[in-house]
Amino acid sequence: MPPYVPRVAIITGAAQGIGLSIARQLAKDGIDVAVNDIPAKSAQIDEVVNAIKETGRKAIAIPADVTSEEEVQKMVETTARELGSVDIVLFLFHSTFVSFKCTFQATAEIFDAVTAVNFKGVFLCYQHAAKQMIKEGHGGRIIVNSVMAKSIGFPNLSVYSGTKFAVRGITQVAAKELGEHGITVNAYAPGIILTPLSIGGGTLDEKLKLFKEAIGIPSYIPHAEPEVIGNLVSFLCKPESHFITGRIMFETCIEDSLK
Ligand SMILES: NC(=O)c1ccc[n+]([C@@H]2O[C@H](COP(=O)([O-])OP(=O)(O)OC[C@H]3O[C@@H](n4cnc5c(N)ncnc54)[C@H](O)[C@@H]3O)[C@@H](O)[C@H]2O)c1
Numbered sequence: 001m002p003p004y005v006p007r008v009a010i011i012t013g014a015a016q017g018i019g020l021s022i023a024r025q026l027a028k029d030g031i032d033v034a035v036n037d038i039p040a041k042s043a044q045i046d047e048v049v050n051a052i053k054e055t056g057r058k059a060i061a062i063p064a065d066v067t068s069e070e071e072v073q074k075m076v077e078t079t080a081r082e083l084g085s086v087d088i089v090l091f092l093f094h095s096t097f098v099s100f101k102c103t104f105q106a107t108a109e110i111f112d113a114v115t116a117v118n119f120k121g122v123f124l125c126y127q128h129a130a131k132q133m134i135k136e137g138h139g140g141r142i143i144v145n146s147v148m149a150k151s152i153g154f155p156n157l158s159v160y161s162g163t164k165f166a167v168r169g170i171t172q173v174a175a176k177e178l179g180e181h182g183i184t185v186n187a188y189a190p191g192i193i194l195t196p197l198s199i200g201g202g203t204l205d206e207k208l209k210l211f212k213e214a215i216g217i218p219s220y221i222p223h224a225e226p227e228v229i230g231n232l233v234s235f236l237c238k239p240e241s242h243f244i245t246g247r248i249m250f251e252t253c254i255e256d257s258l259k
Pocket of ligand 1: 012014015017019041064065066067092117121145147189190192196
């Protein structure tokens with residue numbers, strides 16, 4: 001039997017940055033998209049939806065907070081009902097700036113806020129996406145955005161890094177558990193991508209310098225535009241990538257030199 005052709009994606013945190021770039025790429029690939037981000041970004045979500053519709057693909061707006069189980073469940077159900085199925089789920093959200101603290105400055109409130117988004121949110125999305133895909137019975141693709149901080153401890157990213165190590169763990173477990181249902185689970189861990197997250201204020205050179213200094217990354221480590229991630233995700237969503245699972249893409253030898 002030829003591999004199933006994924007045709008509907010939910011992308012969380014897609015109002016801007018890497019998520020937005022992936023939404024554009026998947027729409028170009030012929031995939032319909034449910035665009036999620038927090039309700040405060042409803043206007044930006046609508047812009048993304050309209051831009052996708054202009055390309056001829058279907059798109060729906062799903063403002064929701066991924067830390068709420070009820071909202072995640074509703075997001076998955078609405079997508080299945082309005083777009084016909086749930087074939088691909090991509091997670092891209094973060095709360096880096098609140099976590100830009102060293103271990104001894106991070107408060108319990110920061111810990112709760114960052115783990116709620118970066119770990120609980122991923123867990124809830126994995127669980128409800130998997131349940132829906134198993135119910136539909138045709139397999140699927142679960143992809144999570146990771147970071148170099150998933151396996152290297154960077155100064156000042158204490159709690160953030162902890163959540164990314166945790167996500168690495170549940171990604172490996174989910175890949176093993178969901179394989180029998182034809183669902184692949186992968187992560188990709190880009191270096192520095194030029195988005196509102198990695199570049200706060202000032203000129204581009206100033207922003208990059210500050211960001212790299214803050215987390216102790218040497219200036220020679222390269223950075224890239226969000227489109228490079230769109231390309232990788234596009235590859236993982238192709239029917240012929242059905243055998244790739246449990247991988248963390250973009251793990252490079254550069255990371256070894258940072259350990
Ligand atoms: N930019 C980089 O250099 C870089 C590098 C490696 C990994 N990453 C990872 O990529 C992912 C996305 O990064 P980005 O640079 O595009 O960030 P970004 O800040 O540009 O976009 C993240 C989006 O997530 C949304 N979000 C936050 N909390 C949410 C919630 N509770 N529910 C739904 N949406 C929520 C935000 O509103 C935002 O629009 C993150 O997981 C980040 O850790 C980024």
